[in-house]
Amino acid sequence: MSQSHTDVSDEARAGSGGQDVADVIATEACPLTEVLEHVAGKWSIGVLVAAAHGPVRFTELERSINGISRRMLTLTLRKLERDGLLHRTVHPTVPPKVEYALTDMARELHSTLTSLIDWAERHRGAIATARARYDRVN
Amino acid sequence: MSQSHTDVSDEARAGSGGQDVADVIATEACPLTEVLEHVAGKWSIGVLVAAAHGPVRFTELERSINGISRRMLTLTLRKLERDGLLHRTVHPTVPPKVEYALTDMARELHSTLTSLIDWAERHRGAIATARARYDRVN
DNA sequence: CTGCATCCAACGGGATACTG
DNA sequence: CAGTATCCCGTTGGATGCAG
16 A cells, blocks of 8 residues: 655655655545645635734634635634634623634644745746636647 | 736736735735635645655556545546646556646645645644544533 | 524535446 | 546535524
8 A cells, every 4th residue: 555665856754753745645644634624624724824913803803804704704713623723712791702812733833824825825826827728728 | 925916817806015924814815715725625735745756647646645536536636737736748658658747836835735744743633632622512 | 792593505525337 | 547427415605694
């Protein structure tokens, strides 16, 4: 099952484990995919980044994340909270006030997310072009 | 962070300056989400990483990515190719031989993907724990 | 203000079978 | 070897309304 270590020329290795990334994918695809899917929701990254600079209230998130519905915000928030990425604080006041903050675990992810977004920003023009060309041919 | 914005057909959104990431999310959620979703498929990251060390054949990918179906491999491959992340080379031989390789754009993404996977590896235990606890309470 | 409930459409994705 | 073609169902996610 494990594919031989064909020359892995440039690439960075999985830092902590010392294993080859391809092997990790190959032998642990399920758990990895499983975890990755929690960050993979349509709005998860947006929420994670929007909450990165400190405790944020529900309505703030709703306003800052363009296009999200109340329902999806709630679902995304619950999902992230369940996975231990967000901490939810309820202030028993009237009107109610709820604040969401990243956990340490989620904060560790921040730079990676930033890289991802940065990459997307830099290449979305090229991606759109590539797609247009592909569609024109096919 | 200023994008080249090589104005492509379907969009008329305005560009942004180099602001805070949260602002980018806030004001450009749509295009960003749009791009991010191409990498967000259940198998996309697996394919991208599995193809990182050089040209890979269809069957190699099928074997190395645990649990993927032929159909999903094809769909994922097409999607990534369409977005300009994969290059597909067909060798007109018998039997047919098709090789997939990352484009430069995709190669730039590699270290970020590695970070993501590494993070997932490091925290999946904690995530599982958090989830179990959450479910026990609710 | 912060949600939850319900309905419903669209899409993703698995299983299986067939083909150049 | 490298796909395509169907069928089919579970999930995602949008819209709207109600509630603590």
